Amino acid sequence: MSNNDNQNSESDLLRFISLSLAASLILFYFSTDGLADDFVSVAWMIPVFPIVSFVAILLFGHMDSRKGGSFALAGIGLSAVFSLAIAYDVLIQNSLHGEYVESTRTWFSGATYSFDFGTYVDALAALLLLVVGLVSYLVIVFSTSYMEEEGDRQVRYFAEISLFVGVMLGLVVANSFLLMFIFWELVGVCSYLLIGFWYEKPSAASAAKKAFLVTRVGDVFLLMGLVILYSTFGTLRYSELFDNPEDLAANATELKWATLCIFGGAVGKSAQFPLHVWLPDAMEGPTTVSALIHAATMVKAGVFLVARAYPLIVHSPDTAIYIAVTGGVTAFIAASMAMVMYDIKRVLAYSTISQLGYMFLALGTGAWAVWHAAENGIEDHAQGYTAGLFHLMNHAFFKALLFLGSGAVIHSVHTQDMREMGGLRKGMPITSAAMGLGVLSIAGVPFFSGFWSKDEILEAVHHNSEAEGIFGILWWLALLTAAMTAFYMTRLWMMTFSGPENRVVEEMVESKDHAETGNWELKSKTIKSHAHEAPLAMTAPLMILASLAVFSGFSLFLGEGFGSRVYYGHHADSESMIQWSILDHILTSSLTYLSVIVGLSGVTLGYLFYKRDSEGQTTFSPAFVESFAVTSYLHVFLSNRLYMSKFFDWFGMRTWDTVARACDWFDIYIIDGIVNGVASASQFFSSQVRKLNSGFTGHYASLTVGGLGALVVITRIIMPFMGWSL
């Protein structure tokens, strides 16, 4: 019966996918036929669709056979179609020619100010729309199958995820920093809700809180940056800010602080060092949510913000260098931690942090290059900008692929620990092949998408190092990171998929009398692979993403090339350099061969270390780690995630404890002291005064007479003497 149900829902889903594909084809047909500008001018509808479906799911989700999934598919599908149409117009048809289209409506206005809302679409927004729309839609298709076991809770899931996608799309098309900030915060709220989807699990609840609070630290900086911008330039609209470069250049100091603060927001949102601690814990949510957060919505917002603020950042070289250094350092340390994690999702989480670091490195490098060129009057362009956004697109595809693939694996084996996996290759051929392609992409193996963008980034950084020494260090870091990335991704694939299907693992468990004696005993258990291939609704998105992960890199020189659409400043190569010369340049540069060697050696090492033998063991790696003191200590150090979380906890406990103690002291001795002091003083005074009430008539009489006498003395002697009068 369940099988029948399954088939029903699958054919239902297929019908839905084919319908939306047909709709998108029709819209594409119209878009080539003179309606080109219309899609850009109705960009406001893109975030509206998912938000409407969010409301619809809340109201009617329970009636739906897929518990709201149909509404989410419809809303996000429409957004995806519109986003693809805009991306087609802007990125392929080049309808904007490097300009932007803005539409505004007044939101509220006062005597001296007015705020408006509207859309701002340029190549950057179009690229993000493409990525967010497409990846979100595929993730939603995947979720309809992945979340099926959740029953009625799917309503909540689909409602929250619709809102999540909607506000992210709103963030992309917003026309001012203020509107963007509103969507930015909404993205934070939605991520909180979704990470804590299984809120009855304490670890999920605390991970959600952690994500919310840590990103909030960044958001405070972002808000400060926006306040500085508004108080300096009197506007937060992109068009008004960006179109006055002289005005920007005249306020370099304010701009430096504003951009630093804005980058602070990006550090929080995109999980850069030192605010990266929330992202690995965010794995507590459903895997589809992780895929969405990592590939399309949450963390890409930070990169988008920096790319959006590029016209501001190019005026402050300090910020540019700071961005590049943060990116480079984050890429390196996150990759080093990814090498020792055993939780498959945590490896991917650290790899996301690392790849985001790459993007920031590229963006910072490009901004510095632009500033440097303008300062010295030389001909240069922001290669890093193009490279960073190119990497953003490629990363979105292969990271969504890897996360959805790991979701399919977890769905199948019900564990996240890679030590308990292995031998899944035969059981899950499509998933393992798709994930293999994703691994090759992110590892930078030639001709896969990650190779092109990583190479571009490395070249941009190397290009800068001729003028500024620090970029030389960053280049070495990035190169090392590339090797580590190849290593840990190969490790992930080998531990998950290679080896025999069934195997025996030994593990230390607490013996029965552990409570008294503290003994541990070695217990061996056989892991039987009952892995099965995921249903079509899960493998179809994987296959689409796999083909994108393989081929998206070629957009660099297909047509007029990626760089002729997404660029900052002037496009130097648009006429002199045809697309094939880019290829020629890449293939003949020694840097390319260096990064290829580095990437391949990482893959080889990963293969040698973690290829499971016929017993299912990875014999070489534990022996290697334990045989040297340095490596074993390093392993412990990295496994504890650089003790960063522990340090934050300790630091937080210490500072908070001190503050709390100080407040406690103040409360007890100052506040309570005043209250209690007044009370005890009046009590003491009254206890003395009541003694006048002695019960002896003579005392009362003498007091009366004495009081009369005193009055007489005061009014008749003292007052006339002092010259007072009543």
Place this chain on the structure above:
Amino acid sequence: MIDPINFVVFSSILLLIGAYGVIRNKNAIVVLMSVEIMLTAANVNFIAFSSFYNDLSGQIVALFVTTIAAAEVAIGLAILLSLFKQRDTIELDLLNSLRW
């Protein structure tokens, strides 16, 4: 005509004697008597100034004071009687239970 200062001094002396009697005496009846002395001191003043200013109001007030003093003594003595019935004493030093 006697100088009014003499009356004032005389009544002041009477008042102080009465006050001294009220403060110092332990016997409630003596205290009542001392109160009467103080009222008399006031009456002396009323009558002296009444004759000094040729105004009868003072003498009328003095009459009132005498009347009310009589009523007061009547009530006071009645209280003292019932007090003596209950406590077997009218020593004021022993009647000090209404205190802090």
